[in-house]
Amino acid sequence: MSMQRRTFVAALSAAAAAPVLASSLGHAQAAGIPNPPVSGELLSRHMRSYLDAELADPTTAQRVVPWLFDIGFDWSPPTKPLDEIDFVIGYAFGNRPPVGGGDPSKVRYEPGPVNEQLADTIAEIRSRRTVPVYAQWEIAHFLVSKYQMSQVVSIEPVVQPDGTITYLSTDGVAAQVVEMRKSNPGGIGTAGVVGFRDHVKRCVLTTEARGMAAFAPRDFEMPGTYDPESGQPWTRRRDLYLVHDMFAQWGMLRTNLIAELYPQG
Incomplete structure (x- = not known):
C-alpha cells in the first residue's frame, strides 16, 4: 500500500471515528472521567474498516479482525x-x-x-x-x-x-x-x-x-x-x-x- 493511500485511509478512519470519539469524550468529561479508553467494539469496527481498505476484501477483514483483537488487545483470561x-x-x-x-x-x-x-x-x-x-x-x-x-x-x-x-x-x-x-x-x-x-x-x-x-x-x-x-x-x-x-x-x-x-x- 502506498504511503499516500495509507495516509488517506488513516485520515478517513480518523474522520469517521471523530464524531463518536468526540461524543464519548464529551460525556466522559462531563462526568469527570478523564481520557476514557476507546471501546473494544469501536476499535474493532475501525480495524475492520482499515483492513477492508488494505486488503480490498471485506469478507477476509471481517474474519481476521476478531483474531487481531483477541491476540493483540485482549489480555484478560476467563x-x-x-x-x-x-x-x-x-x-x-x-x-x-x-x-x-x-x-x-x-x-x-x-x-x-x-x-x-x-x-x-x-x-x-x-x-x-x-x-x-x-x-x-x-x-x-x-x-x-x-x-x-x-x-x-x-x-x-x-x-x-x-x-x-x-x-x-x-x-x-x-x-x-x-x-x-x-x-x-x-x-x-x-x-x-x-x-x-x-x-x-x-x-x-x-x-x-x-x-x-x-x-x-x-x-x-x-x-x-x-x-x-x-x-x-x-x-x-x-x-x-x-x-x-x-x-x-x-x-x-x-x-x-x-x-x-x-x-x-
Missing part, C-alpha cells in the same frame, strides 16, 4: 469463583541463572523472584480453599520451602541420561497435569490457573487445549512485575514478552485453523 475450582495449576515465568555457574544445560536454574510471587498467589488461594496444587517446580520450590504446603505436585523438568535438563513449555506442563488428573476418581475437574499477568491468558488457553476446563481464579491479582535479571531474555521486559506471547498465540490459532478447515490434511 475467570471463575474459587468455590467452582477443583485444583490449581501454577505456571512458572522466568528464572535466574545458577548461582554457582556451571554448564547451563546441566545445572538447574534458580526459581527467581517472579516465581516466588506466583507461589505467594497460590498460598493466598489455598488460605481460602484447600485444593490440590500442580505447580511447575520453580513455584513448587517456594510452596514447600516457604509455606510447607501439602497436596503439592511439583512438575519437574525432564533430565536426560547424560544429565541434560530440558525445561517444560507451558504446553508440556499442561500435558503432564492432564495425565495425572485422568486418574482422579471424580474426573479431571476444573482447573484454577495461576500465571504471570501477561502470561495467564495463554496458560488458560493452553490448559483448555489439553482437554481441561480452565479459568483464572476470580478476584485474585496475578503478579506482573518483570525481572530484568531473568535467565530467559523474553521474560525480562514487557514489550518483548508481549511479542513472544502473541507469537505463541498466533501459532496456536494457526494450528487450530488448519485442523478446523482441513481436517483430512
Whole structure:
C-alpha cells in the first residue's frame, strides 16, 4: 500500500471515528472521567474498516479482525469463583541463572523472584480453599520451602541420561497435569490457573487445549512485575514478552485453523 493511500485511509478512519470519539469524550468529561479508553467494539469496527481498505476484501477483514483483537488487545483470561475450582495449576515465568555457574544445560536454574510471587498467589488461594496444587517446580520450590504446603505436585523438568535438563513449555506442563488428573476418581475437574499477568491468558488457553476446563481464579491479582535479571531474555521486559506471547498465540490459532478447515490434511 502506498504511503499516500495509507495516509488517506488513516485520515478517513480518523474522520469517521471523530464524531463518536468526540461524543464519548464529551460525556466522559462531563462526568469527570478523564481520557476514557476507546471501546473494544469501536476499535474493532475501525480495524475492520482499515483492513477492508488494505486488503480490498471485506469478507477476509471481517474474519481476521476478531483474531487481531483477541491476540493483540485482549489480555484478560476467563475467570471463575474459587468455590467452582477443583485444583490449581501454577505456571512458572522466568528464572535466574545458577548461582554457582556451571554448564547451563546441566545445572538447574534458580526459581527467581517472579516465581516466588506466583507461589505467594497460590498460598493466598489455598488460605481460602484447600485444593490440590500442580505447580511447575520453580513455584513448587517456594510452596514447600516457604509455606510447607501439602497436596503439592511439583512438575519437574525432564533430565536426560547424560544429565541434560530440558525445561517444560507451558504446553508440556499442561500435558503432564492432564495425565495425572485422568486418574482422579471424580474426573479431571476444573482447573484454577495461576500465571504471570501477561502470561495467564495463554496458560488458560493452553490448559483448555489439553482437554481441561480452565479459568483464572476470580478476584485474585496475578503478579506482573518483570525481572530484568531473568535467565530467559523474553521474560525480562514487557514489550518483548508481549511479542513472544502473541507469537505463541498466533501459532496456536494457526494450528487450530488448519485442523478446523482441513481436517483430512
